[in-house]
Structure formats: structure tokens, C-alpha cells
Amino acid sequence: MILLDGKKTSADLKVEIAESVKKLKTEGKKTPHLAAILVGTDGASMTYVNAKVKACELVGFNSTLIDLPEETSEETLLKEIQNLNNNNDIDGFIIQLPLPKHINEQNVLMAVNPDKDVDGFHPTNVGKMTLDLPSFLPATPFGILELLERYNVETSGKHVVVIGRSHIVGRPMSILMSQKRPAGNATVTVAHSRTKNLKEFTLQADIIIAALGIPEFLTGDMIKDGVTIIDVGITRVEDATKKRGYRLAGDVDFKSVSPKSAFITPVPGGVGPMTIAMLLKNTLLACERKS
Template structure:
């Protein structure tokens, strides 16, 4: 069993990005610029955005943060999106999700110019991804692809089972693993809460990608010997032994499943670290596309 070390993959890719950023600055006097709009003061969203801003600084990119009150109207938020769309210095930006319930998330996502949509959620980018055309890939699936690639995991002809059909992870992941490319060329089964015989389906997986948000749902009897297991789950579970009062658990019962795997990603320390890295990489790609 080998661990899929997201921290190592992230560090390698960030070094590559930092080198390219330096080259862009020296050759074109261009520094890639990422912005984020943060609505309200949700603790998790605040943590994610701050991590993105710090990573920008680490690789030599510029970053901007626009803070809006939780009560902000949809109209005002869309005006802020338009300002960023029109800003020629800005290469990419995100609107941190989730948004307050009075705001239509899809309307906001559609308002972002596809060429600045480094989250990869705009319908234009999703459509291009389906057609295997150049596009921004959603950050978490993009991160998983990069982990698979860095570890040279064979995917062609393999049976990949994805648990979870969210538009952020599960659905795009199933499309990416089926595309005629590497990583890809898998036979893909996309499963979800209504799937019958889920245990039996998982047992047939050469590659199992779990993104459902149910801590320790996948147990050893659901995984076949030698499978590659990629755990996208991150759920806070009460734990009085921790200073924080909680532990982060993945969707896979790691201690039980790991001995059966050829590769497995830990939580924390696996896919989560790659999400921010992929967003930064998308921003670099956006900057290079304008040169």
C-alpha cells in the first residue's frame, strides 16, 4: 500500500508554478492576478479563501479579496462580478461558495466570464470539459487528476467507480475519467444515494473515488484487493481528544481499507491540499492564455 501524498504533489506543482510566474514576470512583465469575492463570514469559507490568498503570495502571484456582507443583495454582488470581469489586470476570480440562500448561485456563476472562471463552474467550461476541449477544470477533480498523474497510476481500461454526483466533484470526475486521454480512458460507473447494490458495484472498482460527505462510509468489505482509493471527503467529527474539539474524517474508513489498497489518499493530507493548488494553476493558465 502506498499513500497518495497530496502535500508532496502540491509542493512539486507549486514549485513549477512559481518558476513559471517568475518567467512571466521577467519575459512579459506580467504577474498573474487572482481575486476572490467572499460573502458573509462563514468560518470554513474564510479559511479556504485565506489559504488561496496565502498560496498566491507563496508562488509570486497577486491576489485581491473583496468582502461583502452576508445581507448583500444579488444585484450588488452581480455588479461586483461585472467589475472583476472588466478589470484587465485580473486573470481569474472566484465567488466563494456557498452563498447566502437569497442569492441564486447559478446566476452568479453564469455571470462570470468563462475565460476568468478559474473555479471551472461556468456552463461554457463544463461543456468544453465534456468535449475534451481546452477549459478550466473544477479545482478538486483537477487536483485528483494531478495526483494520479504524479504517481503514474494506470487508468486506461480500468473500471472507475465514483460515489457522489455533485457538480463540484462527482459528476465532473466521472466525465474526466472517461475521456480519451491520460488520466482517463476508464469505464466509469457514477453512483449516488439511489444506487442499488452499491457495495457490489464498489467491489468491482479498480479505481474508487469517494465524494459523498459521509464520514467513514466506505469499509473494507466494499473494496477489492489492489484497488486505488481516492477519498475526497472532509467532515468535522467531534473528538474531545483534540484541542480543536473535532477531528477531520474522510468518507473512507482508512485504517480498515488501507491494507487492501495499492494506493490510497489520506484525510487530511490528500486531495484537500490539491484543491487550492489547482485553482492557482488555473489562474496561471488564464494569465498565459492572454499573452
């Protein structure tokens, strides 16, 4: 069993990105600048956004955090987005999801200038991705492709079972891995909450992407020997023995699944850190595309 070490790989990527930033500076070009909008005070969202700001500092990017109260109206949020669209110093920005229930997510994502949409959530970027045109790839799927590539996991002709069909992970992952590209050329099955006899599919899978958001859902009896496992889940589960009062659980039961796996991502330290690294990568690309 080989661990797909997202913590180490993301650290390598950040070193590469920091070198590119230095090079931009010596060429007299601008420093990449990422902004993030956070609405509300959800604990996990605050952790992730702060991690993104910290990562920016590490690679030499400028960063701006726009903190808005939970009760912010959709109109106000749309105005903030226009400000970022019009601000020439901002190369890319993200709106941390999920948003409060009174705000229409689709309206908000559509308001982002696609050239600054480093999350890759705007329909223009989703369409370009689907057509295999240059775009911003959504950070989590992009990070998974990068991990598979850097560890030389064979995907061509393999059967990938994606569990989950979310717009930010499952759906784009299924599209990307079926495309003609590095870490692509796979035969892809998309499974979801209405799938019948899921185990019949997972038992056939060479690679499983677990992105359904149910802690420890995938168990050892559901997989064959030698499978590659990508665990996208990250749920805070109450645990009084931990100092924060919770532990982080993936969608995979690591204990029963890892002994049968050829490659597997841990949680934490797997897909999560890669997501942040690829957001930086997209911001660097956005900055370079401008100049």
C-alpha cells in the same frame, strides 16, 4: 499501500508555478492575479479562502480577497462580479461556495466571464470540458487527475466507481476519467444516493472516487484488494480532544480501507491541497492565455 501525498505533490506544483511566474516577470509580462469573493463567515469557507490567498503569496501571484457580509443581496454580488470581469488586472476569480440560501448559485456562476472562470464552473467551461476542448478544469477533479498521473496509477481500461454526482466533483470526475486523456480511458460507473446495492459496484471497482460528503462512509468490507482510493470528503467532526474542537474526516474509513489499498489519499493532506494547487495552475493559464 502507497500514500498519494497531496501535500507533497501540491508543494512540487507550487514550485513549478513559482518558476513560471519568475519567467513571466523576466519576459516583462504581467504577474498573475487571482481574486476570491467570500460571502458570509462560514468557518470552513474562511479557512479555504485564506489558504488560497496564502498559496498565491507563496508562488508570487497577486491576490485580492473580497469579503462580503452574509446578508449581501444577489444584485450586489452580481455587481462585484461585473467589476472583476471588467478589471484587466484580474486574470481569474472564484466565488467561494456554498453561497447563502437567498442567493441563486446558478445566476452567480453564469455571470462570471468564462475566460476568468478559474473554478471551471461556468456552463461554457463545463461544455468545453465535456467536448474535450481547451477550458478550465474544475480544481478538485483536475487535482485528482494530476495525482493519478504523477503516481503512475493505471486508469486505462480500469473500472472507476465515482460515489457522488455533484457539479463540482462527482459529475466532472466521471466525465474526465472516461475521456481519452492521461488518467482517463476508464470505464466509469456513477453511484449516488439512489443507487441500490452500492457494495456490488464498489467490490468490482479498481479505483473508487469517494465524493459523497458522508464521513467514513466507505469501509473495508466494501472493496477488493489492490484498489486505488481517492477520498474527496472533508467534514469537520466534533472532537473535544482536539485543540480546535474538531477533526477532519474523509468519506473513507482509512483504518479498514488502507490495508486493502494499493494507493490511497489521506485526509487531510490528500485531495484538499491539490485543489488549491490546481486553482493556481488555472490562474497561471488564464494569465498566459491573455498575453
